[in-house]
Amino acid sequence: xxxxxxxxxxxxxxxxxxxxxxxxxxxxxxxxxxxxxxxxxxxxxxxxxxxxxxxxxxxxxxxxxxxxxxxxxxxxxxxxxxxxxxxxxxxxxxxxxxxxxxxxxxxxxxxxxxxxxxxxxxxxxxxxxxxxxxxxxxxxxxxxxxxxxxxxxxxxxxxxxxxxxxxxxxxxxxxxxxxxxxxxxxxxxxxxxxxxxxxxxxxxxxxxxxxxxxxxxxxxxxxxxxxxxxxxxxxxxxxxxxxxxxxxxxxxxxxxxxxxxxxxxxxxxxxxxxxxxxxxxxxxxxxxxxxxxxxxxxxxxxxxxxxxxxxxxxxxxxxxxxxxxxxxxxxxxxxxxxxxxxxxxxxxxxxxxxxxxxxxxxxxxxxxxxxxxxxxxxxxxxxxxxxxxxxxxxxxxxxxxxxxxxxxxxxxxxxxxxxxxxxxxxxxxxxxxxxxxxxx
Numbered sequence: 001x002x003x004x005x006x007x008x009x010x011x012x013x014x015x016x017x018x019x020x021x022x023x024x025x026x027x028x029x030x031x032x033x034x035x036x037x038x039x040x041x042x043x044x045x046x047x048x049x050x051x052x053x054x055x056x057x058x059x060x061x062x063x064x065x066x067x068x069x070x071x072x073x074x075x076x077x078x079x080x081x082x083x084x085x086x087x088x089x090x091x092x093x094x095x096x097x098x099x100x101x102x103x104x105x106x107x108x109x110x111x112x113x114x115x116x117x118x119x120x121x122x123x124x125x126x127x128x129x130x131x132x133x134x135x136x137x138x139x140x141x142x143x144x145x146x147x148x149x150x151x152x153x154x155x156x157x158x159x160x161x162x163x164x165x166x167x168x169x170x171x172x173x174x175x176x177x178x179x180x181x182x183x184x185x186x187x188x189x190x191x192x193x194x195x196x197x198x199x200x201x202x203x204x205x206x207x208x209x210x211x212x213x214x215x216x217x218x219x220x221x222x223x224x225x226x227x228x229x230x231x232x233x234x235x236x237x238x239x240x241x242x243x244x245x246x247x248x249x250x251x252x253x254x255x256x257x258x259x260x261x262x263x264x265x266x267x268x269x270x271x272x273x274x275x276x277x278x279x280x281x282x283x284x285x286x287x288x289x290x291x292x293x294x295x296x297x298x299x300x301x302x303x304x305x306x307x308x309x310x311x312x313x314x315x316x317x318x319x320x321x322x323x324x325x326x327x328x329x330x331x332x333x334x335x336x337x338x339x340x341x342x343x344x345x346x347x348x349x350x351x352x353x354x355x356x357x358x359x360x361x362x363x364x365x366x367x368x369x370x371x372x373x374x375x376x377x378x379x380x381x382x383x384x385x386x387x388x389x390x391x392x393x394x395x396x397x398x399x400x401x402x403x404x405x406x407x408x409x410x411x412x413x414x415x416x417x418x419x420x421x422x423x424x425x426x427x428x429x430x431x432x433x434x435x436x437x438x439x440x
Contacts, residue, residue: 006071010132013059014141017125018148019420024051025179025415056121063128074131080428082381083130087123089374094119094328095365101327104334117414122421129425132297138429142204145422146228149201153231155179156194160238173288176238192408195244196416198232199404200397203251205229207393210259211432240288243407247400249276254399259390298314307357307407309343314356316342317365324368325402331355332366355412359405362412382427395428 033388066072094115101111133141159165159178171177175191208225212218236244249272254270283289290296313335317326318423326334332354356362364372379402390398401410401420411417 003071004412006066007073007132010062010066010072010128011137011140013055013062014068014129014133015144017055017059017141017418018145020052020055021415021418022148022152024055050117053117053121056125057378059128060124063132072132074128076131079127079130080381080385082378082385083126083424083428086374086378086381087127089370089377090119090123090367093371093374096324096370097367101324101330103114104327104330105178105339106333106336107330108333109329111328117416118328118411122417126421126425130428133425133429135429135431138426142426142430143224145426146201146205146224149198150231150251153198153201153235156235156238157231162182173240173291174286175240175288176235191239192241192243192404193413193416195236195239195241195404196401196410197419198235198239199244199247199400200394200419201228201232202236202248202429203255203397203400204393204426205232205392206252207255207259207396212389230232240286241284241404242283242292243404244400245276245279247402247404250403251396251400254388255390255393259387268427301338306347306351306353309339312319313339313342314358314361314365317356318361318369321365322369325365325371328366331362355409357408359402359408359410378424382424386427391432392427392430393432394423394430397423398427 009259014422063072064075067074089112098111100117103111155165156176156178159169160176163169165179169178171191173191176194177193187438205225205228209222209229212222212225218357252272253269255273257265260268287296316338317331317334332352335347336352339345339352356365360372360376363375367374379398382395382398386395401423404410411420
């Protein structure tokens with residue numbers, strides 16, 4: 001009886017974790033959002049201790065006590081070799097950063113805090129999940145995650161139409177950015193952050209809808225998947241993130257190719273291309289598109305117009321700081337200090353990019369070559385192991401992330417880091433009911 005309760009509580013901690021991420025997001029960005037804040041005067045507990053950190057510590061203590069007492073069974077043999085290698089390389093790269101990386105002013109965060117919050121705790125989270133969850137117990141986790149994104153999307157849409165909550169809703173190009181806040185400039189700066197938060201739900205719900213349509217069996221879950229797809233897809237559309245659009249197109253096309261007979265796939269591909277053409281016709285009149293094609297200009301550099309300079313800085317970093325990169329959360333400070341020498345011209349201080357704007361190069365520039373090799377091993381290992389199996393919808397999320405990751409980084413805030421590792425967990429554990437187009 002006690003063993004059953006221990007197992008249930010361990011699973012419940014995972015099911016609640018997406019909501020803790022959402023809570024920590026709002027707690028971090030809107031210190032005065034909750035009604036009890038004005039009552040509690042002076043410094044408060046979560047001003048010094050991240051909500052998600054506390055939750056992971058609870059999971060660690062419960063897991064450790066459960067395993068030592070025999071109440072929780074942990075199967076470490078389930079952890080695939082590529083995940084072990086990736087974890088060891090990432091942890092090793094982080095330790096090298098702590099001991100050998102010199103700080104660059106201004107110091108935006110302490111190296112150990114960054115290492116703990118974006119590397120150590122997310123890895124612990126994944127390892128506990130891999131050893132204690134299975135393909136049945138992970139399904140409520142997936143549904144909980146999708147429901148959380150729905151609530152996030154409803155909040156974003158409400159803000160888009162009412163501007164009721166704290167924080168600006170749109171950036172200077174008119175894209176949805178809420179609720180992201182850059183704490184260096186104290187301004188909104190990233191529509192891609194919002195897109196990153198919603199894209200996984202778009203892909204997983206799309207796969208769920210297609211599977212049920214192919215099976216020609218109505219199930220109430222199709223309503224849930226449909227609602228998730230509409231809400232999260234609308235959020236991605238409003239961000240005008242072309243990287244996210246491309247990522248979704250690739251993910252949808254690959255999924256349909258693996259799930260459908262070839263003739264039906266080509267018909268579906270034509271529909272996707274027509275929808276893509278319609279998106280292009282709508283977006284070509286947007287301010288962002290005109291900025292990107294050069295028909296309008298701004299007084300300041302921005303990530304849309306300065307990708308070439310960012311990539312030039314990335315190349316400089318990985319050739320001159322190959323082994324260590326520039327350190328945890330130090331890219332922006334390094335850019336500020338060295339951009340005139342490397343690029344040959346001056347940036348306004350409010351426009352220093354916070355990261356490398358490339359998924360893999362973000363790890364290399366931040367953690368050095370071992371961090372880069374760690375994440376590269378994991379991603380290659382996933383695709384080699386499963387070869388885009390349509391019964392694993394989360395693998396197509398990784399395809400979308402990697403596509404978008406060519407021009408942006410999916411790993412630079414706490415909530416996005418946890419989102420990435422949750423998707424990795426889903427790839428390994430969340431399986432659908434068919435495995436190839438031959439079964440349809």
